[in-house]
Amino acid sequence: MKQPNTAKLYRMVMEDHVCPYGIKSKWLLESRGYQVDDHHLTTREETAAFKDKHGVKTTPQTWIGDERIGGYTDLAAHFGNPVQNEGTSYQPVAALFGMMALMALGAAWVATSEPLSILSAEWFVSFSMCALAYLKLRDVESFSTMFLNYDLLAKRWVPYGYIYPFAEGLAGVLMTAQVLNFVSIPVALFIGTIGAVSVFKAVYIDKRELKCACVGGDSNVPLGFVSLTENLFMIGMAVWMLAKPLAI
Structure with a gap:
């Protein structure tokens, strides 16, 4: 039986805030058949330390294998569904x-x-x-x-x-x-x-x-x-x- 692909996800999950883009990233990975190694960043300090360590400005962050994909918009683009945030639209x-x-x-x-x-x-x-x-x-x-x-x-x-x-x-x-x-x-x-x-x-x-x-x-x-x-x-x-x- 083929083993599912795995991905690492680091996202903010705190008592007063759960990052919506982290939830979206987890859902997107699972909907694509990935088994998610879900890492919770439970404090602001832990989140800041994570960003400094990996040289990133935002969370969530996703790794597939050894490749860092990035945040939710990067992940969506990776799967061929770019998120339209800028430009004109009807x-x-x-x-x-x-x-x-x-x-x-x-x-x-x-x-x-x-x-x-x-x-x-x-x-x-x-x-x-x-x-x-x-x-x-x-x-x-x-x-x-x-x-x-x-x-x-x-x-x-x-x-x-x-x-x-x-x-x-x-x-x-x-x-x-x-x-x-x-x-x-x-x-x-x-x-x-x-x-x-x-x-x-x-x-x-x-x-x-x-x-x-x-x-x-x-x-x-x-x-x-x-x-x-x-x-x-x-x-x-x-x-x-x-x-x-x-x-x-």
Whole structure:
């Protein structure tokens, strides 16, 4: 019978702190069929001595045979699954729009017994506006700072960067409830149009490479079609709500 491969893992396991990356490293090794020789570093002093001895800055640390692999991100890369910590990514918005689409389908199904309907499309847009507003409202200061990089109105009148998330959230809530259209429609048209023009100018005319503030001030989403889509959604929803009474 083939003996399992073995690995040595040194990780912090203390009364007041168990390193989450150490737990992840142990799980990753075991999921790859390794028998883990698990060494616990139980005090801050012991951890500092370990780092000094091996010339490393962080724990956990993994050895496979005589080769030091490194920390969790190094271990994941060793197994062909690099952890994406830096650079731009569309993953946050893909997850957000995916969840909002599922929520809209589910809510419309409860309301109308039809998951695919005009209502589910309307709610997808309004739910997305609410979710995007929430992400901005987590840290309005950071959002407004990033927003100043490209928004034409915010550059001329700084308070607009602070108002924008509240305006987007207000329009989203009112459009979800389908009340006070005389408020939600002009708000969505106003911020959506300025936003679309600002993004188009920054990305497609000025050719600037910026991060998008659409999902908050800590975003790694590149400015481009995602933010443009957000603004076009708002414009489209406002136009639809204006035309809807004529279409029914």
